[in-house]
Amino acid sequence: MALDLLGKLMIHESPEGRTSGIVVETEAYLGRGDRASHGYGGRRTPRMEPLYGECGRAYVYVAHGHALFNVVVAPPGEPTAVLIRALEPREGVELMARRRGVGDPRLLCSGPGRLTEAMGITKEHNGVDLVEGPIYFEDVGLEVDPGSVARTPRVGVDYAGEDALLPLRFCLADSPYLSRPASPRPRRTSRQRAGGG
Protein backbone atom coordinates (compact mmCIF):
# COMPACT_ATOMS: atom_id res chain seq x y z
CA MET A 1 0.00 0.00 0.00
CA ALA A 2 2.85 2.35 0.81
CA LEU A 3 4.16 1.53 -2.65
CA ASP A 4 0.76 2.03 -4.31
CA LEU A 5 0.49 5.57 -3.01
CA LEU A 6 3.71 6.67 -4.70
CA GLY A 7 2.93 8.71 -7.81
CA LYS A 8 -0.65 9.50 -6.73
CA LEU A 9 -1.87 13.06 -6.44
CA MET A 10 -2.82 14.11 -2.92
CA ILE A 11 -5.33 16.94 -2.80
CA HIS A 12 -6.75 19.17 -0.07
CA GLU A 13 -9.65 21.45 -0.91
CA SER A 14 -9.49 23.83 2.04
CA PRO A 15 -11.40 27.05 2.73
CA GLU A 16 -8.26 28.99 1.79
CA GLY A 17 -7.92 27.20 -1.51
CA ARG A 18 -6.90 24.01 -3.24
CA THR A 19 -3.44 22.53 -2.84
CA SER A 20 -2.08 19.31 -4.24
CA GLY A 21 1.11 17.36 -4.79
CA ILE A 22 2.49 14.10 -6.09
CA VAL A 23 3.36 11.56 -3.38
CA VAL A 24 7.10 10.91 -3.62
CA GLU A 25 7.87 9.38 -0.21
CA THR A 26 5.95 7.10 2.18
CA GLU A 27 6.54 4.82 5.14
CA ALA A 28 4.66 1.67 6.15
CA TYR A 29 3.72 1.00 9.77
CA LEU A 30 2.69 -2.60 10.14
CA GLY A 31 0.61 -2.59 13.30
CA ARG A 32 0.62 -4.83 16.36
CA GLY A 33 3.84 -6.62 15.55
CA ASP A 34 5.76 -3.52 14.52
CA ARG A 35 7.72 -1.98 17.34
CA ALA A 36 7.84 1.36 15.51
CA SER A 37 4.05 1.53 15.15
CA HIS A 38 1.85 3.44 17.56
CA GLY A 39 -0.30 0.32 17.65
CA TYR A 40 2.55 -1.96 18.75
CA GLY A 41 1.27 -4.73 20.96
CA GLY A 42 -2.30 -3.53 20.51
CA ARG A 43 -1.61 -0.27 22.31
CA ARG A 44 -4.69 1.91 22.03
CA THR A 45 -5.51 5.42 23.29
CA PRO A 46 -8.31 7.87 22.44
CA ARG A 47 -6.28 9.92 19.97
CA MET A 48 -5.43 6.81 17.93
CA GLU A 49 -8.99 5.56 17.50
CA PRO A 50 -8.93 6.33 13.74
CA LEU A 51 -5.84 4.12 13.40
CA TYR A 52 -7.99 1.22 14.61
CA GLY A 53 -10.94 2.30 12.49
CA GLU A 54 -11.93 1.85 8.86
CA CYS A 55 -9.30 1.86 6.17
CA GLY A 56 -9.36 4.80 3.80
CA ARG A 57 -9.46 7.30 6.63
CA ALA A 58 -6.84 9.69 7.92
CA TYR A 59 -4.83 9.18 11.08
CA VAL A 60 -3.35 12.55 12.03
CA TYR A 61 -1.42 13.19 15.21
CA VAL A 62 0.99 15.78 16.54
CA ALA A 63 4.61 15.14 17.40
CA HIS A 64 7.25 17.73 18.21
CA GLY A 65 4.71 20.40 17.47
CA HIS A 66 3.99 19.13 13.94
CA ALA A 67 0.96 17.33 12.49
CA LEU A 68 1.78 14.02 10.77
CA PHE A 69 -0.61 12.56 8.19
CA ASN A 70 -1.24 8.83 7.71
CA VAL A 71 -3.62 6.77 5.57
CA VAL A 72 -5.22 3.87 7.44
CA VAL A 73 -4.84 0.80 5.23
CA ALA A 74 -6.12 -2.21 7.21
CA PRO A 75 -9.61 -3.31 8.29
CA PRO A 76 -11.00 -2.11 11.65
CA GLY A 77 -9.05 -3.48 14.60
CA GLU A 78 -5.70 -3.55 12.83
CA PRO A 79 -3.52 -0.49 13.57
CA THR A 80 -1.79 -0.39 10.19
CA ALA A 81 -1.11 2.81 8.27
CA VAL A 82 1.03 4.57 5.69
CA LEU A 83 2.76 7.81 6.66
CA ILE A 84 3.00 10.36 3.84
CA ARG A 85 6.47 11.90 4.17
CA ALA A 86 6.91 14.10 1.09
CA LEU A 87 5.07 15.57 -1.90
CA GLU A 88 6.12 17.23 -5.10
CA PRO A 89 3.99 20.42 -5.05
CA ARG A 90 1.54 20.81 -7.97
CA GLU A 91 -1.43 23.08 -7.34
CA GLY A 92 -1.66 26.01 -4.92
CA VAL A 93 2.08 26.45 -4.61
CA GLU A 94 1.59 30.10 -3.67
CA LEU A 95 -0.78 29.21 -0.84
CA MET A 96 1.65 26.56 0.35
CA ALA A 97 4.47 29.09 0.39
CA ARG A 98 2.33 31.50 2.40
CA ARG A 99 1.44 28.83 4.95
CA ARG A 100 5.04 27.69 5.26
CA GLY A 101 6.69 31.06 5.18
CA VAL A 102 9.29 29.96 2.63
CA GLY A 103 9.65 30.46 -1.09
CA ASP A 104 11.78 27.55 -2.24
CA PRO A 105 9.39 24.92 -3.73
CA ARG A 106 11.69 22.18 -2.49
CA LEU A 107 11.11 23.22 1.10
CA LEU A 108 7.32 23.25 0.92
CA CYS A 109 6.39 19.57 1.30
CA SER A 110 9.68 17.72 1.76
CA GLY A 111 8.95 16.21 5.16
CA PRO A 112 5.92 14.87 7.04
CA GLY A 113 5.55 17.99 9.17
CA ARG A 114 6.22 20.34 6.29
CA LEU A 115 3.61 18.86 4.00
CA THR A 116 0.83 19.04 6.59
CA GLU A 117 1.65 22.69 7.19
CA ALA A 118 1.76 23.44 3.44
CA MET A 119 -1.50 21.56 2.78
CA GLY A 120 -3.33 23.07 5.75
CA ILE A 121 -3.78 19.72 7.50
CA THR A 122 -4.13 19.71 11.29
CA LYS A 123 -5.07 17.25 14.01
CA GLU A 124 -8.65 18.36 13.38
CA HIS A 125 -8.49 16.14 10.30
CA ASN A 126 -7.84 13.05 12.41
CA GLY A 127 -10.32 10.39 11.28
CA VAL A 128 -11.64 12.14 8.17
CA ASP A 129 -12.86 9.99 5.28
CA LEU A 130 -10.39 10.19 2.40
CA VAL A 131 -12.99 9.27 -0.22
CA GLU A 132 -15.48 12.00 0.64
CA GLY A 133 -12.83 14.68 1.05
CA PRO A 134 -11.86 17.42 1.47
CA ILE A 135 -8.61 15.45 1.52
CA TYR A 136 -8.34 12.73 -1.11
CA PHE A 137 -6.04 10.96 -3.56
CA GLU A 138 -6.28 10.81 -7.33
CA ASP A 139 -4.61 8.57 -9.90
CA VAL A 140 -3.22 10.94 -12.51
CA GLY A 141 -1.77 8.22 -14.68
CA LEU A 142 1.78 8.71 -13.54
CA GLU A 143 3.65 5.48 -14.15
CA VAL A 144 6.00 4.49 -11.35
CA ASP A 145 8.86 2.40 -12.66
CA PRO A 146 9.72 -0.18 -9.95
CA GLY A 147 13.35 0.45 -10.74
CA SER A 148 13.02 4.08 -9.71
CA VAL A 149 11.67 3.23 -6.26
CA ALA A 150 14.19 3.17 -3.41
CA ARG A 151 13.60 1.39 -0.10
CA THR A 152 15.36 2.44 3.09
CA PRO A 153 14.86 2.10 6.83
CA ARG A 154 12.27 4.41 8.34
CA VAL A 155 13.19 7.80 9.75
CA GLY A 156 13.21 8.62 13.45
CA VAL A 157 12.32 5.21 14.85
CA ASP A 158 15.62 4.21 16.42
CA TYR A 159 13.78 3.19 19.57
CA ALA A 160 12.18 0.30 17.66
CA GLY A 161 15.13 -2.07 17.94
CA GLU A 162 15.37 -4.53 15.05
CA ASP A 163 12.20 -3.16 13.49
CA ALA A 164 14.04 0.12 12.94
CA LEU A 165 16.15 -1.67 10.34
CA LEU A 166 13.25 -2.87 8.17
CA PRO A 167 13.28 -1.25 4.70
CA LEU A 168 9.78 0.21 5.00
CA ARG A 169 10.44 3.70 3.67
CA PHE A 170 9.59 4.02 -0.02
CA CYS A 171 10.62 6.90 -2.26
CA LEU A 172 10.92 7.93 -5.87
CA ALA A 173 14.70 7.81 -5.85
CA ASP A 174 15.32 10.65 -8.28
CA SER A 175 12.85 13.12 -6.82
CA PRO A 176 14.32 16.44 -5.61
CA TYR A 177 11.41 16.71 -3.16
CA LEU A 178 12.33 13.96 -0.67
CA SER A 179 12.66 14.69 3.05
CA ARG A 180 16.23 13.41 2.69
CA PRO A 181 18.19 11.53 0.02
CA ALA A 182 17.06 8.00 -0.85
CA SER A 183 20.55 6.65 -0.37
CA PRO A 184 22.73 7.93 2.44
CA ARG A 185 25.43 10.22 1.18
CA PRO A 186 28.71 8.27 1.32
CA ARG A 187 30.12 9.14 4.69
CA ARG A 188 33.82 9.68 5.02
CA THR A 189 35.24 9.14 8.47
CA SER A 190 38.28 10.95 9.76
CA ARG A 191 40.06 7.60 9.82
CA GLN A 192 39.27 7.06 6.12
CA ARG A 193 40.50 10.55 5.29
CA ALA A 194 43.70 9.98 7.23
CA GLY A 195 44.18 6.69 5.43
CA GLY A 196 43.82 8.42 2.09
CA GLY A 197 41.04 5.96 1.06
Added chain:
DNA sequence: GCAAGGATGGCG
Protein backbone atom coordinates in the same frame (compact mmCIF):
# COMPACT_ATOMS: atom_id res chain seq x y z
C1' DG B 1 -1.64 18.82 37.95
C1' DC B 2 2.66 17.77 36.13
C1' DA B 3 6.72 15.65 34.07
C1' DA B 4 8.44 13.07 30.24
C1' DG B 5 8.90 12.01 25.59
C1' DG B 6 8.28 11.89 20.64
C1' DA B 7 6.96 8.67 13.08
C1' DT B 8 10.13 16.85 13.30
C1' DG B 9 12.18 21.06 11.54
C1' DG B 10 15.37 24.88 11.42
C1' DC B 11 19.62 26.67 11.83
C1' DG B 12 24.70 26.23 12.04
Added chain:
DNA sequence: GCCATCCTTGCG
Protein backbone atom coordinates in the same frame (compact mmCIF):
# COMPACT_ATOMS: atom_id res chain seq x y z
C1' DG C 1 24.36 18.40 16.25
C1' DC C 2 21.32 20.95 19.18
C1' DC C 3 17.14 22.84 20.74
C1' DA C 4 12.43 24.83 20.20
C1' DT C 5 7.81 23.21 20.37
C1' DC C 6 3.46 21.46 21.99
C1' DC C 7 0.42 17.75 22.37
C1' DT C 8 -0.48 13.28 24.44
C1' DT C 9 0.17 10.11 27.89
C1' DG C 10 0.89 8.16 32.44
C1' DC C 11 0.82 8.67 37.06
C1' DG C 12 -0.81 10.57 41.38
